[in-house]
Amino acid sequence: MGVAWNFLFVFLYWGFLVTQADELIYLQSVWRHGDRTPLRSAVWPTNPYQESFWIKETNVGLSQLTPTGKQQHINLGKKLRDRYITDLGFVSPNYDQREIFIQSTNFARTIQSAQANMQGFYDDLNLMAPINKPGYFGPGDCKRTEALWRYIQQTPEYQALNSNQSYQNMMTKIRSLTGEMYWDLPQIYDVQDTLYITHFVYNQTAGNNNEEQLLAMFPQINQTNDLYLDWKNGIGLAPYRGLDFSHEVPQAADGGGFLLRGFIGLINGKIYCRNTTSDTSAFCTWMNPLKYYAYSAHDDTIAAALASLGFKRTDYTQDGTPQYTSALTFELWLDNQSNPYMRVLFKLLSVTKIPRSIGCTNNCPLNTFINRSMPYLLNSTLDYDQMAAWCDVPLCVDASDDCNQYLNHCQTPSYRKIFQPF
Ligand SMILES: *[C@@H]1O[C@H](CO)[C@@H](O)[C@H](O)[C@H]1NC(C)=O
Ligand SMILES: *[C@@H]1O[C@H](CO)[C@@H](O)[C@H](O)[C@H]1NC(C)=O
Ligand SMILES: *[C@@H]1O[C@H](CO)[C@@H](O)[C@H](O)[C@H]1NC(C)=O
Ligand SMILES: *[C@@H]1O[C@H](CO)[C@@H](O)[C@H](O)[C@H]1NC(C)=O
Ligand SMILES: *[C@@H]1O[C@H](CO)[C@@H](O)[C@H](O)[C@H]1NC(C)=O
């Protein structure tokens, strides 16, 4: 699980670029949970490593954070402490609930990861910091994603895969070896993930004949999973019937446009409240002392966030699933003229590639950051209910499409007009 942390580089890079007068005023982060056991829904009937094995091996059942995963998050918390407490003196060294807001998706593994992260961050293994949940920046199961996937299935890229005999043979074999007769491309993630954890993280032998045959196909499964993850994040597909998937897909993803929209909203709120001392609303009373907002989430969340930052790979510059504890940090700074700018770091490595991808050569002026984000965001004036309504509107690229083909209900013409996304 080695993550290469490059502190020296970060340190030198920062020392060189940030003038003394610049001030960090707000920090947001999003991370993936630590090492976990296979997902309950991804352990097929013929799998030799059922839940009892995982309990023996890791002390926890399926879908859970392992003790290793907990330690990984303590370590990430320490790295964050090094930068934001020790080096920059930004967050107070002792837990102060007015300064920090931690949100988590509603899963034991993300909540426990957040707890462990706070223990590392505050260097206190007994700390039980409050974790807010459930955390979704938009509707967690936006139906538009499903509608977009139906269109993705019509693309020439998907059709080419579907008519590839080698792919079809692999899927047929997977179905018969796992006993999961209805598994299709999206479940290639489950197959890859469970095989990866069992045999490449926990180094188990094949265990039975079916598993041996599945393992023999691992390179092809792994490669197909890379392709699936790309498409799922709107990457690697040419525009199709007017749909630019690289924008459309992140717009409807919790970790993508919804997260970016939420983060930008809070950034704007921070600047407004800081600048408007007369505003004593509940929002500004909360926002003014707030320094750090973190979101504890999943590989999907990180992949979608990277896609909404314009990356063409699901794991930053690599294919595949973002690794455990992968973290993006969004820093809001004021320069010595009080102009706000953003720095976005991946795994705390100061990645010069991110500013480049978002159209900034160095520090990214906030306006530039917001403008480059617009194609990935839903209209910022929509509230949560309106976003949920948008998610439910059937997606039809033109009049020849039957909306009902994609979703189970149809909209009235006036409803469609209001929310017509195109
Ligand atoms: C079919 O898929 C296999 C891998 O699954 C790939 O090596 C091969 O190039 C593909 N063939 C075509 C014609 O795309
Ligand atoms: C599995 O093997 C790798 C490579 O040899 C090693 O780094 C890792 O610690 C092993 N995993 C476990 C759970 O022992
Ligand atoms: C704060 O408000 C002043 C006056 O309205 C404005 O000139 C300045 O740009 C604002 N600062 C920020 C960071 O928004
Ligand atoms: C699986 O795919 C990932 C992403 O392309 C690659 O980094 C990794 O080496 C592959 N693993 C194996 C065991 O083939
Ligand atoms: C403000 O920052 C700019 C750019 O980093 C630098 O050139 C300038 O010397 C700074 N001015 C002061 C007064 O610190």
Ligand SMILES: *[C@@H]1O[C@H](CO)[C@@H](O)[C@H](O)[C@H]1NC(C)=O
């Ligand atoms: C805003 O972003 C668009 C692309 O989305 C770009 O064409 C335009 O030049 C940008 N405007 C500014 C002022 O940066």
Ligand SMILES: *[C@@H]1O[C@H](CO)[C@@H](O)[C@H](O)[C@H]1NC(C)=O
């Ligand atoms: C956002 O939505 C509001 C209300 O529906 C509308 O008035 C506004 O024009 C929209 N803005 C953009 C940029 O689409």
